Amino acid sequence: MSSLGKTVTSTPPVATRVTRAGWRDPRLWIGLLIVAGSVVLGARLLAAADDAVPVWAVVDDHGVGAPIGADDVVAVRVRFADDAELDRYLPADDPLPADIVLSRGIGGGELLPRAAIDTAQDVGTVEVPVDLEPGRVPPTVDAGSVVDVWVGGGRDTGAEPDLFHVTVVAAPPVEESFAVTGTRQLVLAIDPADVGTFLAELDGKDDPVVRIVRVP
Numbered sequence: 001m002s003s004l005g006k007t008v009t010s011t012p013p014v015a016t017r018v019t020r021a022g023w024r025d026p027r028l029w030i031g032l033l034i035v036a037g038s039v040v041l042g043a044r045l046l047a048a049a050d051d052a053v054p055v056w057a058v059v060d061d062h063g064v065g066a067p068i069g070a071d072d073v074v075a076v077r078v079r080f081a082d083d084a085e086l087d088r089y090l091p092a093d094d095p096l097p098a099d100i101v102l103s104r105g106i107g108g109g110e111l112l113p114r115a116a117i118d119t120a121q122d123v124g125t126v127e128v129p130v131d132l133e134p135g136r137v138p139p140t141v142d143a144g145s146v147v148d149v150w151v152g153g154g155r156d157t158g159a160e161p162d163l164f165h166v167t168v169v170a171a172p173p174v175e176e177s178f179a180v181t182g183t184r185q186l187v188l189a190i191d192p193a194d195v196g197t198f199l200a201e202l203d204g205k206d207d208p209v210v211r212i213v214r215v216p
Helices: 026-051 174-181 192-203
Strands: 053-058 073-078 100-102 117-119 126-132 146-153 163-170 184-190 209-214
Touching: 126 192, 126 209, 146 184, 146 192, 184 192
Parallel strands: none
Antiparallel strands: 053 073, 100 117, 126 184, 146 163, 146 209, 163 184
């Protein structure tokens, strides 16, 4: 190559070799620390997940005296602070005890505590059948529903329900009971102290009208 009558020889650039990071390179140690931290964090998360145990929770709202079976519960995984807290609930690893009912109301989604279950004989309520016109029972009422019961006759309708927040323990489908009697039957779990008053209210009216209101 010439410039102003002189010949100039261009010098090719010197190739730069890429050197591998040595063990003293701080970038290597920072990378190793990041990888190690990720492994430890992942192990802790897995260990925490393993601490969760399956226990039974009820699917829908249920009142006192409601029977609880396999269709009424679902297994959920929960972490408990200690074994004493875990012992308060029924583990889903074991099947539900047979023929159990609730001794107190339980809301949908709540865990099923041991203290809230009992046998039908010990729960402290009695079962009373009531025949009703199908149109006076909400179609959503079934076993386990909590209801208020109103008893009237003619124009005589009380200002308050005759039974507050009682549990339906049995509710045959409309097609079964209606075909036989023309009415729908519900079996209610009632406090023994309220049974006499309720039956007297029914018997004291020539043509009693019973209405059911489902409690949300």
